[in-house]
Amino acid sequence: MSKIPVTVITGFLGAGKTSLLNNLIAKYSDKKFAIIENEFGEENIDSTLVENIQSEDIFELSNGCICCNLNQELFVVLQKLVESKHDFNHLLIETTGIADPGSILASFISDPIIKSQFELDSVICLVDAKNVDSDLKKENVLSKQVAISDTILLNKLDLVNEEKIESILNLIKKKNQHAEIIKSEFSKLGNHQLLDQFSYKPENIFHHILGLETRMKGNFSENNHGIQNMLFKCDEPLDQMKIGMWLDAFLQFNQDTIYRVKGILNLAGVDNRIILQSVHTQIQATVGKAWSGDEKRESKIVIIGKDLNQEIIEKNLLDLKA
């Protein structure tokens, strides 16, 4: 039996991983994908944002970071995929934005059972051109994501000028001389082929994985990289104007500590879900699926960052009711 190719998608919070996942599904429409989504937070919002694929082909690993405490769960999902004879011919894994992909790759390289069924195709790292320089200063894990990948998508080029692109390219090359760098907007691939290239070269990351194993013997698994997440749920409609004004001010005042906001909103007087996303201070709201008649209309907002004062944030969010 031929092995199933595996593409691992990494990159810091909000860099464009789910957007790439959607673009890959659309571009390679003849493939049968299985998808493993690992989201940081108890509520998996990303799986709602993946389009054009049956929900039974998406496997969620929630409430933890795949590189810290979910490796066992990853193993169980991989076994389930094989034993249930799930109909797929390519596996896509989207890691959390704070995951060090090293330990995931280590499973594919060193575990004899996984190795006999799956073959690493490539490790793709999304880089957010707008925020990468400041994120790199704060988060070591971003350096590791860049260093370990064989393909780097330098994304969000619509938000930066040529000069900044050049300086980021130099920054990336200092961290990884081997990777192919592809420039993109909204994680679009153009004519680039990203699947079945088998561009992943274990020798380039061997050194890195050894370092990671040493660290994992400490309490690496307990700290989620110092980044916290909180979930807010509300079954009363929220007010569009209030939420817009609050979010703007909240992100401006906390731009160094709030990395990511994702939400599915039930707004007063609106028949569709509103998908809310922010990466640092950039906010995007799009219209999602309509709420059906008998469905519980519930807003869910996930906030990811450092030093979250959950009590105060929760209180502020409750004030946004219509």
Ligand SMILES: Nc1nc2c(ncn2[C@@H]2O[C@H](COP(=O)(O)OP(=O)(O)OP(=O)(O)O)[C@@H](O)[C@H]2O)c(=O)[nH]1
């Ligand atoms: N302006 C701009 N926005 C982008 C681009 N790519 C993605 N986005 C937006 O950035 C936000 C985050 O994109 P995602 O694809 O969800 O990023 P992600 O890496 O999956 O995020 P996490 O799973 O939270 O780590 C969304 O609002 C996207 O629409 C881009 O090239 N330009």
